[in-house]
Amino acid sequence: MAASVPYWRLSGFYFCYFALLGTWAPYWALYLKSLGFSSEDIGILSALVMATKVVAPNLWGWLADTYGYRSRIIRYGAFLAIVAFSGVYLRSDFWWLAAVVVAYSFFWNAVLAQFDVVTLSHLVGRYGRYSLIRVWGSVGFIAAVLAVGWWLDRYPIVHLLYIITVLLTSIWLASLLVSEKPVAKSDIHQRQPLGQILSHPAVLAFFAVSFFLQLSHGPYYTFFSIYLEAQSYSKASIGVFWSLGVVAEVLLFLGMHRVLAAYSLRRIVLWSLALSCLRWLLIAYFVEYPAVLFFAQCLHAASFGSYHAAGIEIIRQSFAGHQGQGMALYSGVSFGLGGAAGAVLSGWAWDFSSVFCFIMAAVAAAIGFAIAWRHLHLPANEEARA
Numbered sequence: 001m002a003a004s005v006p007y008w009r010l011s012g013f014y015f016c017y018f019a020l021l022g023t024w025a026p027y028w029a030l031y032l033k034s035l036g037f038s039s040e041d042i043g044i045l046s047a048l049v050m051a052t053k054v055v056a057p058n059l060w061g062w063l064a065d066t067y068g069y070r071s072r073i074i075r076y077g078a079f080l081a082i083v084a085f086s087g088v089y090l091r092s093d094f095w096w097l098a099a100v101v102v103a104y105s106f107f108w109n110a111v112l113a114q115f116d117v118v119t120l121s122h123l124v125g126r127y128g129r130y131s132l133i134r135v136w137g138s139v140g141f142i143a144a145v146l147a148v149g150w151w152l153d154r155y156p157i158v159h160l161l162y163i164i165t166v167l168l169t170s171i172w173l174a175s176l177l178v179s180e181k182p183v184a185k186s187d188i189h190q191r192q193p194l195g196q197i198l199s200h201p202a203v204l205a206f207f208a209v210s211f212f213l214q215l216s217h218g219p220y221y222t223f224f225s226i227y228l229e230a231q232s233y234s235k236a237s238i239g240v241f242w243s244l245g246v247v248a249e250v251l252l253f254l255g256m257h258r259v260l261a262a263y264s265l266r267r268i269v270l271w272s273l274a275l276s277c278l279r280w281l282l283i284a285y286f287v288e289y290p291a292v293l294f295f296a297q298c299l300h301a302a303s304f305g306s307y308h309a310a311g312i313e314i315i316r317q318s319f320a321g322h323q324g325q326g327m328a329l330y331s332g333v334s335f336g337l338g339g340a341a342g343a344v345l346s347g348w349a350w351d352f353s354s355v356f357c358f359i360m361a362a363v364a365a366a367i368g369f370a371i372a373w374r375h376l377h378l379p380a381n382e383e384a385r386a
Helices: 007-034 039-067 070-089 094-121 127-152 159-175 185-189 194-198 201-216 218-230 235-262 265-286 290-298 300-318 323-350 354-375
Strands: none
Touching (some): 007 039, 007 127, 007 159, 007 218, 039 070, 070 094, 094 300, 094 323, 127 235, 127 300, 194 201, 201 300, 201 354, 218 235, 218 354, 235 265, 235 300, 323 354
């Protein structure tokens, strides 16, 4: 990586941000379960985090693209997320926690999409190298999943709240260390109207595919830990399986710039969706077999890693001059709307059958594959091949 790129400062932010996700995703549902909430309540409280991604990133993306001050927006968002989350220390009834989660995630969810734009602003002409910076987010996720799982096997689950607070503070501190690189004025004047970009069939297909893929992750992000706990896996073992998927993601990210150079974005997306479908079927039917679960978790490299890297490149190419809003829409439609729908639907279905939840996840990924096969026709990713 060239010396002009603030590699470690950018990477440090991703490390902290995804360390928080690695703390939240596997263990928040277990914390809610310890409070006595039903599976439907857990599904709703998990969905609220994702639902705010529908609105928050788009609002903040519009502000950043229209008025600038992207780095300042990121810092304010990170700080206000700390303030909002502190409400968990006051009460733990359903409606209070719902309000806290909405307020906290409104700010936290607005940060990442804009930071991706900051990262890309430092990678002009080397966009395929994004994955070499983003990989440190995966490392942070792994470190958090393993460390927090080990800790919660020895100390009360309420310690999860303290750990989340510390990580939120680290995200804010990391956001103070890097700013967006200014964009040439000529690039701003040459941009297409946003409405024209959004009317393109391939762009619409990409957002639809992203929605269904993230919907398919609903049972995984909401109930995977509970699913494993019901099979008598320890919290430490649960942490190992969560981290295993991200280890595979790390290995993929290290070579993702070569994958982008060798294959079309459409082919990468199709393979990601097909392997996602396989992953959910293996978890549905073979969760009691550690060896099969090991392989299924390695497929996280496809269901998230390769798809996300291709998705970032699709947004960069398609939303010239509107990248803040493009990233926000991607986050909102996929991780927000798709994730929230997946969490709520899995909460309703969980009491019927845990296996059925993951079968439906496979069906959602298959629908995404069908849409991509029929409608996702993209230009060659020439700049990523540079």
